[in-house]
Amino acid sequence: MKLKGYRSTYHEDVRHYVQTEELLRYTGTPQDNIAISATTPTHHSILVYEKNQLVCFFALDEGALKTQYTSEPSAFVLRSFSTDARYLRRGYGKQALMLLPDFVRNQFPDIKEIVLGVNQNNLPAQALYEKVGFVANGRILQGPKGPQNILMLSI
Known part of the structure; x- marks a missing residue:
């Protein structure tokens, strides 16, 4: 599995990325995030490939x-994490999140x-994040x- 920063050469892969209405209740689309990244240098769109197949996305x-x-000035907000609907429940999301700390250390060493x-209603996602080491900081935001x-x- 490989995490890669978005490039225009990945456009067709993103175009074929599948998100159901159920998944979109909780997350944004790769296309929306890529559009933000194109004009905002602090917003990084990341694609997750298993072999040659795009299986996950996040920003x-x-x-x-x-x-x-957070009060930490050297922090990233993980946004719009999703798994292509065709590849759900295969462990790709967990694998991608487990690779994330090393990816950040290598690509963004100041973070x-x-x-x-x-x-709060997305209990499967919350359980996944906690399983890979994320910890609740006690804050709740209205999203x-x-x-x-x-x-x-x-990190």
Whole structure:
């Protein structure tokens, strides 16, 4: 499995990425995040490949919004994490999250923490994040899709 920063050469893979309405209740689309990344240098779209197949997507955001999640100035907000609907329940999401700390250390050595907001109703996602080492910091934010528990992972 490989984590890669988005490049235009991956456009067709992203175009064929499948998200169901159920999944979109809790997360953003790769296309929306890639559009943000194109104009915002602090928003990094990351693709996760298993062999030659795009299986997961997320964004790492180091913009000003992170202050709502953490007081750590050298932090990323993990946003819009998803698995292509055709590849759910195969362990790809867990594998990608387990690779994330080393990826960040190698690509962004100044980052000390990753934080995220997970919808309180999205119990499977919350369990996944906790399984790979994210810890609730006790904060709750009102997100665009409902209240979110804030979780953090030290790098």
